[in-house]
Amino acid sequence: MRAALLLLLLPATLSRADTCSTIATTTNVDVAYPISLDYISEQNKYWSTSCIALKPSCILFPTSAADVSIILQTINEGDESFAIKSGGHNPNNYFSSVDGGPLISTARLNEAVLDATTGVLRMGPGNRLDDIAAKLQGSGWTFVGGRIGNTGTGGLILGGGLSYMSAQYGWAASSALEYEVVLANGTIVTASQSENADLARALKGGGNNFGIVTTYTLQTYRQGNIWGGNVIFLHNDEVASNLLRAVRDFTEYNTDDRAAVIVTAERSTGLVIPELIDIELIDTWILFLFYDGPTPPGDIFRNFTEAGVPILNTAKTRTYSELIGGSNWVVIKGSVVTIGTETIPLPSSQDSETVMEGVHAHWREVSGKTLLELGIIASIAYQPFPKSIARQAKARAPDLIDADDEADRLILELNYSFIPQTDYNKMANTLEETYTGVRQRVLGWQEEGILQNVYCPVFMNYGFYREDYWDRLRPESRTFAQQVSAKYDPEGFFRNRTGGWKP
The missing domain is CATH 3.30.465.10 (Uridine Diphospho-n-acetylenolpyruvylglucosamine Reductase; domain 3)
Structure with a gap:
């Protein structure tokens, strides 16, 4: 029986090996096999350890379009699955990762x-x-x-x-x-x-x-120098209400398109942010503030910075390169990462408390059930999606998102990172419970007339593999x-x- 099984598996094994060996013996494309330093280094550059755990048969390093052309023609001759990897930040398994087939790394297409x-x-x-x-x-x-x-x-x-x-x-x-x-x-x-x-x-x-x-x-x-950084508050009900109101109002009322914010709530049983903060039990709000100029107008971020008493404020004038290069503390090494999303219509000022605090209460309820998970970091990020984004996108080139500028919206990014890979399905269910709960509430508020019935696509960059990205776009x-x-x-x-x- 065992011999028969090996015979059945042998053709697939040979097929998987064929792309790697063919490229290695007939082209100048670098091919890295398991145990080699290039393979190990590249495979460990995914954000999520669940992607790292998937082992490609080899990693191919093209340096030109001609190299990629040869690779695809070779893969076409077999039947193995493959993946293409840019930065490896998408944590969905098999989106930019593969188990048993060739991985095409674009790391050397870096002109x-x-x-x-x-x-x-x-x-x-x-x-x-x-x-x-x-x-x-x-x-x-x-x-x-x-x-x-x-x-x-x-x-x-x-x-x-x-x-x-x-x-x-x-x-x-x-x-x-x-x-x-x-x-x-x-x-x-x-x-x-x-x-x-x-x-x-x-x-x-x-x-x-x-x-x-x-x-x-x-x-x-x-662009010259910009202004930006993080402002961090410890959570309490007053700070939460102030920040949820501030991000809603900013999305509707801000008229200076050079200003941008992300309002993130984060809960963890152990988090260290290098050079920023080290707290064993954490329940915080982390603001990302940005102004495309050396100094923002004096009051543009006041509703955010005065939402409470901050425990840290790193916002300052700096280069854009310094800001972006200094942001990588949010990438949590050694963890499984799951990311999901929802897009919601912006509530009116009078319904802000119902919607914003209703969504946030749901997130706190679900995320609260995860706090005994080893290495857990749960977060929700409220990101303005004002009419101006859709307006500017349409002015430049057509795209599949095809957002209209008839309504303001918010994009929510929902993250759970944790350590045990064996808990992937359990935490995937938790993430699904989080974003479906938001969606159900939005649909209910739309039926009640509290929220506008507007087009709300799922944002691909934050989508979880269980979300139907294409179904949420326009038909x-x-x-x-x-x-x-x-x-x-x-x-x-x-x-x-x-x-x-x-x-």
Whole structure:
């Protein structure tokens, strides 16, 4: 019986090994096998240990679109699953990780060439946000990226990308002028508004369904010193009410698009933030404040900074590179990470307490049940999604998110990180309970007329694998993505052979 089983497994084993060995023996692409230093180093760069635990048969390190083309043609000859990794910050298993098949790392596709006159940047997906910020430092130009330096640029842009500067310039993807893309059959094409425009649109919020982007051409923007940092409060009911009201009011009333905030509540039974704070039992509010200029207007953040008595305030004038490079303390090493999301309509001022405190009470109830979990850090981040983001995105290029500027919204990021990998399913259920509870409350408030019945897409960059990303987009966007997929990947290579949400 055992011999028969081995014979059944042998073809699959040979198939998995074939891509790695073929690339290693017939090309100049570097191939790293288990136990090698390159393999171990790259495999340990995921944010979540659940992704680290998935072991690819080898890791491939292309340095050009031509290398990626050869790799995809070779993978096409077999039947193994594969994955593409930019920064490895997406914690969903199998989205940028794979078990038993080849992993394509973009780490060496890390060019960054700036035209100092026009601000046009050609950038490879192997860059992380802090890499690009450092490379642009001193140039007078900045890019619309995310908020955590260790984030990979590839996944960020393909998911849309929410930035401190989104109210000024739209999503990170909105500033993508052109893509160099390797299609499923190995063909290398350019996608822009003038060439393969349907593919260019699908890549803005469409994820990894249409090809591997090997170069992004982005418009950057003028920037000098900025002001930003963190303000931290210990939790109490008054601080919570003040901050929830402040983020609601900021989303509706702020008229200075250079200002941005993230309001995060965090609970843990043991958290150390290097150089910031060391508390054994923690129940805090952590504010991320940003102003695209050296000094914010005197009262623009007053409702936040005066919500209580802060125990720490690091906000100051600095370079954007310093801010982004100093943000990586939020990446918790050695933990399983799960992230989910919800988008909610902004409540009116009169209904703020009902909605904002209702959502927050639900989060505290569910997260409170996790506090005995080893290494637990539970957080909810309230992120403004004002009309200006949709307005700026539409002004630059069409995307699949297709947000309208008829209503203000909030994007909620819901995180649970913990240590035991054996508790993954249990904590996944907890995360699902958290975001479905928010959704149910929103639908109920809409039925009661407390909240507007507006379009609220799930934000891909924060989505949990159990959330139906495509179902929450407009039906037209899903249909369009299916058409683009059928045109550029008629055999369903990316649909059937790698992870992620499929249209």
